[in-house]
Amino acid sequence: MATTADVRHDLASLADPRRVAALSRFLQITPGGYGEGDRTIGVPVPEQRRVAARYWRDLSLAETAELLASGVHEERLTSLFILVRKFARADEEERGRIFRLVLANTARINNWDLVDSSAPYIVGPWLVDKDRGVLDRLAGSSLVWDRRIAVMATFAFIRAGDFHWTFRLGDRLLADPHELVQKAVGWMLREVGNRDRAAEEEFLAGRYRAMPRVMLRYAIEKFEPQRRREYLSGTARQ
Numbered sequence: 673m674a675t676t677a678d679v680r681h682d683l684a685s686l687a688d689p690r691r692v693a694a695l696s697r698f699l700q701i702t703p704g705g706y707g708e709g710d711r712t713i714g715v716p717v718p719e720q721r722r723v724a725a726r727y728w729r730d731l732s733l734a735e736t737a738e739l740l741a742s743g744v745h746e747e748r749l750t751s752l753f754i755l756v757r758k759f760a761r762a763d764e765e766e767r768g769r770i771f772r773l774v775l776a777n778t779a780r781i782n783n784w785d786l787v788d789s790s791a792p793y794i795v796g797p798w799l800v801d802k803d804r805g806v807l808d809r810l811a812g813s814s815l816v817w818d819r820r821i822a823v824m825a826t827f828a829f830i831r832a833g834d835f836h837w838t839f840r841l842g843d844r845l846l847a848d849p850h851e852l853v854q855k856a857v858g859w860m861l862r863e864v865g866n867r868d869r870a871a872e873e874e875f876l877a878g879r880y881r882a883m884p885r886v887m888l889r890y891a892i893e894k895f896e897p898q899r900r901r902e903y904l905s906g907t908a909r910q
Contacts, residue, residue, distance in 0.1 A: 674730035676739045682723045683746050683847050687713040699745065699783050706816070706852065707745075715746040717785075724753035733758070733769060740777050748780055752790040771798040775806070782817050784852055791821040796828025804837055811841050816850045821859050823856040827863060835864045839875050846879060851886055858883075858890025865894065876903070877910050 676689035701707040731739075731754055739751035759770045774781070774794050781787055799807070810822035823845065824837040838860045845857055865872030872891070880888055880903055892903050904910040 673728045673732065674735070676731075676735050679723060679727055679731065679739055679750060680742075680744075680747060682726070683715050683720070683732075683744075683750060684713065684721070686715045687746075688716075689714055695745075699785065701734045701745070701783075710745050710783065711743055712745045717749070719724075720746055720750045723755055724750050724757060728754040728757040729881075732775065737773055737777070740773075740780050745783070745786075749786055749789060752781070752786060756790060756793045759797070762791055767798060770794060778810075778815065778818050778821060781821065784820065784855075787820045787824055791824035792827035795821060796825035799825065800828055800832060807837060807841065808844075811844050816852055819845060819848060819850070819853045820856045823853065826860055830860065830863050830867065833867065835868070835871055838864055842875065843879075844855055846883060846887075848884075851884075852894070854887040855882045856892055858887040861887075861891040862893055865891070873910060876908075880908065881906050 679866065692712055695712045695714060696702055699705075699707045699710065699712065701712055703709040723833040736751050736754050736758070739747050739754075742748055742751070759767055762770065771794055774790060776827050781790060807822045807825060813819055823838075824842050826841060829835070829837050842857050842861060845853055848854060850859070861872055861875065864875075876883075876888075876891065880891075883891070888903060892900050895903070899908070
């Protein structure tokens, strides 16, 4: 049976110290950054995915949870890649355990790449046919990662043609002060627009002037240049 030691050994063998400084800046693992206090060892994401593919079948859920508690960024991200693979192939009971494990460890899912690699593939899919009230709790959290998880989880609903919770959380987080939440809301609105442009523009109509600029830019990124200019100048009409 594989253990966390096996995964850690493989990741350590792939570490590239030359990448650490650039990754630290990219993930803001720097003084004053939102990832301050984290540690990276310079393993590329494709290599982490290959390690996850090698171990996901044999690593127990308890061992994966231990990896998620690591102080090394790549070990936590690899643990989430493993959980996503397990979730996609699990029965309902096991999927529920994985969902609860993720929600119990949101403080460890503490950067945008960790959130985006798990919330749309575990949290959202679990809630597609269930009570989604937990998303309101997450959206009301003081922890930025909880709020981003809530928004990114709605990607699973969007893929199913259900935009209600994206709009609901978009309204609730319209004035969120953190750029990572603003970007997530804008991104999910853009995904709605990729499927139903009229629905996105209906949501934007009474709100776009009040949106943080970065949220709006993300939301309208795929619009035609002239339409983008209208929104950015505050002159868009429906």
